[in-house]
Amino acid sequence: MQRVWSDGLAEQVGRPVRVAGWFHHLRRLSRVSFLLVRDGRGLIQVVVDEPALADRLAALERESVIEVIGHAVAEPQAPGGVEIRAPQINVIVATAVQPPVVMSGPTLRASLPTILDHAPITLRHPSRRVAFAAAAALARGFRQALDARGFVEIQTPKLVAANAEGGANVFRVDYMGREAYLAQSPQLYKQIMVGVFERVYEVGPIFRAEPHDTPRHLNECISLDAEMGFISDHREVVGLLRDVVAEMIDAAGRAGIPAVDVPSELPFIDFREALRIAGAADDEPDLAPAHELAIGAWAAREHGSDFVLVEGYPTHKRAFYTHPDPAAPERSLGFDLIFRGWEVCSGAQRLHRVEDYLAVMRERGMDPAAFEGYLEAFRHGMPPHGGFAIGLERFTTRLLGKNNLREATLFPRDLNRLAP
Amino acid sequence: MQRVWSDGLAEQVGRPVRVAGWFHHLRRLSRVSFLLVRDGRGLIQVVVDEPALADRLAALERESVIEVIGHAVAEPQAPGGVEIRAPQINVIVATAVQPPVVMSGPTLRASLPTILDHAPITLRHPSRRVAFAAAAALARGFRQALDARGFVEIQTPKLVAANAEGGANVFRVDYMGREAYLAQSPQLYKQIMVGVFERVYEVGPIFRAEPHDTPRHLNECISLDAEMGFISDHREVVGLLRDVVAEMIDAAGRAGIPAVDVPSELPFIDFREALRIAGAADDEPDLAPAHELAIGAWAAREHGSDFVLVEGYPTHKRAFYTHPDPAAPERSLGFDLIFRGWEVCSGAQRLHRVEDYLAVMRERGMDPAAFEGYLEAFRHGMPPHGGFAIGLERFTTRLLGKNNLREATLFPRDLNRLAP
Numbered sequence: 001m002q003r004v005w006s007d008g009l010a011e012q013v014g015r016p017v018r019v020a021g022w023f024h025h026l027r028r029l030s031r032v033s034f035l036l037v038r039d040g041r042g043l044i045q046v047v048v049d050e051p052a053l054a055d056r057l058a059a060l061e062r063e064s065v066i067e068v069i070g071h072a073v074a075e076p077q078a079p080g081g082v083e084i085r086a087p088q089i090n091v092i093v094a095t096a097v098q099p100p101v102v103m104s105g106p107t108l109r110a111s112l113p114t115i116l117d118h119a120p121i122t123l124r125h126p127s128r129r130v131a132f133a134a135a136a137a138l139a140r141g142f143r144q145a146l147d148a149r150g151f152v153e154i155q156t157p158k159l160v161a162a163n164a165e166g167g168a169n170v171f172r173v174d175y176m177g178r179e180a181y182l183a184q185s186p187q188l189y190k191q192i193m194v195g196v197f198e199r200v201y202e203v204g205p206i207f208r209a210e211p212h213d214t215p216r217h218l219n220e221c222i223s224l225d226a227e228m229g230f231i232s233d234h235r236e237v238v239g240l241l242r243d244v245v246a247e248m249i250d251a252a253g254r255a256g257i258p259a260v261d262v263p264s265e266l267p268f269i270d271f272r273e274a275l276r277i278a279g280a281a282d283d284e285p286d287l288a289p290a291h292e293l294a295i296g297a298w299a300a301r302e303h304g305s306d307f308v309l310v311e312g313y314p315t316h317k318r319a320f321y322t323h324p325d326p327a328a329p330e331r332s333l334g335f336d337l338i339f340r341g342w343e344v345c346s347g348a349q350r351l352h353r354v355e356d357y358l359a360v361m362r363e364r365g366m367d368p369a370a371f372e373g374y375l376e377a378f379r380h381g382m383p384p385h386g387g388f389a390i391g392l393e394r395f396t397t398r399l400l401g402k403n404n405l406r407e408a409t410l411f412p413r414d415l416n417r418l419a420p
Numbered sequence: 421m422q423r424v425w426s427d428g429l430a431e432q433v434g435r436p437v438r439v440a441g442w443f444h445h446l447r448r449l450s451r452v453s454f455l456l457v458r459d460g461r462g463l464i465q466v467v468v469d470e471p472a473l474a475d476r477l478a479a480l481e482r483e484s485v486i487e488v489i490g491h492a493v494a495e496p497q498a499p500g501g502v503e504i505r506a507p508q509i510n511v512i513v514a515t516a517v518q519p520p521v522v523m524s525g526p527t528l529r530a531s532l533p534t535i536l537d538h539a540p541i542t543l544r545h546p547s548r549r550v551a552f553a554a555a556a557a558l559a560r561g562f563r564q565a566l567d568a569r570g571f572v573e574i575q576t577p578k579l580v581a582a583n584a585e586g587g588a589n590v591f592r593v594d595y596m597g598r599e600a601y602l603a604q605s606p607q608l609y610k611q612i613m614v615g616v617f618e619r620v621y622e623v624g625p626i627f628r629a630e631p632h633d634t635p636r637h638l639n640e641c642i643s644l645d646a647e648m649g650f651i652s653d654h655r656e657v658v659g660l661l662r663d664v665v666a667e668m669i670d671a672a673g674r675a676g677i678p679a680v681d682v683p684s685e686l687p688f689i690d691f692r693e694a695l696r697i698a699g700a701a702d703d704e705p706d707l708a709p710a711h712e713l714a715i716g717a718w719a720a721r722e723h724g725s726d727f728v729l730v731e732g733y734p735t736h737k738r739a740f741y742t743h744p745d746p747a748a749p750e751r752s753l754g755f756d757l758i759f760r761g762w763e764v765c766s767g768a769q770r771l772h773r774v775e776d777y778l779a780v781m782r783e784r785g786m787d788p789a790a791f792e793g794y795l796e797a798f799r800h801g802m803p804p805h806g807g808f809a810i811g812l813e814r815f816t817t818r819l820l821g822k823n824n825l826r827e828a829t830l831f832p833r834d835l836n837r838l839a840p
Contacts, residue, residue, distance in 0.1 A: 003650065005570070020650050020803070022615075022801055023801075039618065040570075040572075040616070040617045040618030040619060040649070041570070041617075041618075063800040063801040064801050065801045065802065065803045092803060092804070093772065093773060093801050093802065093803065095799065095800055095801045096799070097799060097800070099800050100796075118796065119612075119793070120612045120615065120793050120794070120796045120797040120800075121615075121796060121797070121800050123612075123613070123615075123616045124615055124616050129616060129617070132572065132574065132616075132617075133572060133617075135575070136572050136573040136574070139573060139575075140563075140567070140573070143560075143563075147560070150425070150460075150461070152460075152552070152553060152556050153556040153559060153560070154552065154556070154830060155555070155559075155625070155642045155812070155830065156830060156831060157625075157640055157830075157831045157833055158578070158625050158627075158640065159591075159627065159639070159640050159833050159838065160838070160839070161838040161839040162839070171579075171593050171594065171595065172593070172594045173591050173592070173593050173602065174591065174592050175591065175629075175639075175838060176629055176631050176639075176835060178838060180838055182593065182602075189830070189831065192539075192540045192543075192840075193543070193830070195442075195540065195541075195543075195544055196460070196543045196544050196549060196552075197460045197461075197549070197552075197553075198459065198460030198461075199460060203623075204624065204625065205575070205577075205578050205624065205625070207578075207579070209595075209596055211596050219579070219595075219596075220577055220578065220579050222575045229460070230423065230440050352513065353513060354516075372839075372840070373539070373540050373839055373840020374540070374840070376520075376538065376540045376541060376840070377540040377541070379515065379516070379517060380483040380515055380517070380519050380540075380541050381442055381443075381483040381484050381485045381513050381515045382485065382513065383440070383485045383512060383513065384512070392575070410574060410575065410576060410577075410609070410613070411576060411577045411609065413577055413579050415596060418579065418580070418581040418595060418598065418600055419580070419581040419582070419792075419793055420612075420792070420793025420794070420796070
């Protein structure tokens with residue numbers, strides 16, 4: 001008999017079925033027991049009438065792998081509206097020890113560190129699993145939106161020779177006797193690839209050796225990067241970002257995640273205005289997390305929007321490749337997208353003339369020789385271009401209304417955590 | 421006027437058009453000149469009648485970024501069957517120096533090292549670009565095939581605490597004062613995730629510190645990983661692999677890559693038979709590249725197939741997590757897929773009982789404490805499972821009939837190459 005998953009059981013009502021999964025829970029009542037089997041997609045209720053079978057199950061450890069053959073019957077109280085009756089149960093793998101955390105409740109009653117320490121088991125809990133089904137849907141939506149617009153997926157190296165973005169926050173690697181670094185972003189490569197395909201995207205890990213321990217930072221994350229050439233201005237990039245975000249949220253919606261409205265035009269404010277709204281000093285160089293929360297609250301209040309774009313950041317505080325506003329060069333054409341009070345995306349129009357790169361490198365004391373491959377692309381013709389990078393874990397965290405990136409990261413890497 | 425790409429020009433015949441791209445080539449004849457503009461998707465022919473304009477173009481460096489406004493006219497001799505006449509040409513970015521390699525021929529006339537040294541420019545050449553459009557299509561086909569079968573995409577860490585697969589070929593990272601490693605594969609994590617979603621896949625980089633310098637090895641590659649639970653045997657995994665490969669090739673076909681027939685059942689041979697076919701000594705522990713080529717030739721000759729599966733590799737030579745054949749434990753349930761004489765994929769049914777892991781670790785002198793998170797998954801119930809990993813660059817290389825992985829890698833990383 002073909003195995004049926006929990007999400008296909010409703011179509012089998014009235015028929016014999018075979019299901020398989022993990023022994024999630026057993027509730028013994030005086031006359032009947034209810035077994036919950038968890039498979040990769042949901043829960044299945046099995047009615048156990050036979051006292052001998054209930055005794056056998058009571059002696060079995062939770063998380064044992066089992067198979068149930070029985071009869072599918074409609075039952076509005078059961079998960080998915082179906083339960084299995086008259087079961088025959090085969091134990092595929094009997095486990096010998098209790099799970100480290102009780103798995104049967106609607107949520108896990110354990111601290112986040114305990115949940116993360118035992119991720120191989122706690123990720124199985126339905127309340128944890130949903131974040132990663134959402135992340136998978138968001139990544140799919142990102143790719144579909146860009147595929148439909150003629151973008152080409154690229155895979156760029158994570159081992160790099162130059163500490164391209166500057167700063168000390170870079171991981172060093174012993175590269176067969178030479179020093180290499182882990183890429184902090186695919187930025188330079190995706191720009192080079194605009195010279196090849198004009199429109200490119202990448203989904204991949206980025207690495208930052210920041211010794212932070214905050215709910216918003218991890219040392220390894222997934223970046224959803226896009227970059228496009230022949231733009232007329234940075235607003236064209238913002239327009240693309242808006243549409244990509246809307247399609248990501250649609251894709252998550254098809255995976256069962258509650259929808260969020262994405263305004264057809266993202267509300268935007270100037271950086272100085274953002275500082276004012278956040279009650280920050282007007283010489284602050286960037287927005288702190290508390291400022292982002294204040295701006296998110298303002299956007300919800302003033303625009304009924306979960307999203308708000310901040311633009312016009314000071315040029316000298318943005319990455320060297322950011323294009324200044326030609327009308328006011330101290331103001332950059334860079335922007336950040338704030339989603340429910342967290343910055344989830346950073347983008348910009350970039351410099352595209354080699355002489356502008358050489359000038360900014362001179363100004364910032366950077367050595368052009370360390371960027372030779374990158375500069376070669378600009379020396380041989382690059383169109384006006386721009387792009388953005390969305391932090392997948394940040395986006396997922398806020399979409400699910402969570403407050404810690406670790407809730408949306410399978411195996412987080414931080415100051416204290418390198419395993420499991 | 422809306423910009424038109426090269427691949428949309430045929431629909432604009434008879435109309436005024438605006439195109440943009442790079443100055444690819446200028447052919448001056450006595451009465452007329454032909455300008456070739458290269459955009460992100462193809463080439464566009466522009467007819468230049470005006471001597472003054474031809475002179476202006478002759479003085480412009482190749483790879484300058486230009487825009488052409490003119491009239492689209494059908495012309496069977498032109499790329500895509502269309503050319504632009506009566507052009508007005510605007511230079512967006514004039515470059516100051518010649519490209520490092522002549523870009524105008526049908527192929528690049530330069531050595532592979534030169535081509536790779538100047539990748540930011542040489543990747544723009546149509547003959548190079550095709551490999552990466554193919555790779556993007558193959559990755560898309562991989563994901564679509566697995567999405568359709570209920571697999572969930574996962575993102576697992578590349579920074580890991582344990583040298584999980586053993587061996588010296590692992591990159592060491594200074595992780596904020598601790599020692600970490602770059603993951604050689606997502607193997608252990610994808611198995612853990614079978615306990616969560618049953619069916620998972622990942623597309624991501626893998627890192628191997630092998631000081632090789634061969635056409636078939638690189639130190640950073642993209643691995644297309646899949647893993648599924650509740651299998652009846654390893655042939656079920658092979659069946660999935662066959663279907664996934666067929667859908668990958670279909671996706672590449674839709675991107676213009678010539679089709680390759682994937683037999684509805686992959687021909688397979690036992691490892692000992694493979695050694696015999698390859699003329700290798702029957703105590704060889706693995707297949708060498710020359711053996712793989714011989715087996716590929718045999719499959720083409722005997723089965724008319726570009727693919728052949730080798731199975732029954734010796735258990736003690738496969739990774740520790742490989743399931744032995746219960747009927748003959750010295751023989752493993754691991755397999756390799758050979759595509760046109762190159763191994764492009766490795767897979768297996770895996771061990772799923774914690775006691776089997778502890779036994780094999782004892783036998784191989786491995787420390788179970790280094791695998792605590794991994795073992796926790798098995799301690800708490802894992803179903804029979806298996807999976808495979810396809811090397812994206814290897815698959816692309818052979819699909820395109822190339823002989824060096826570097827032909828299908830944007831910015832290869834090897835013993836000598838860490839930039840660009």
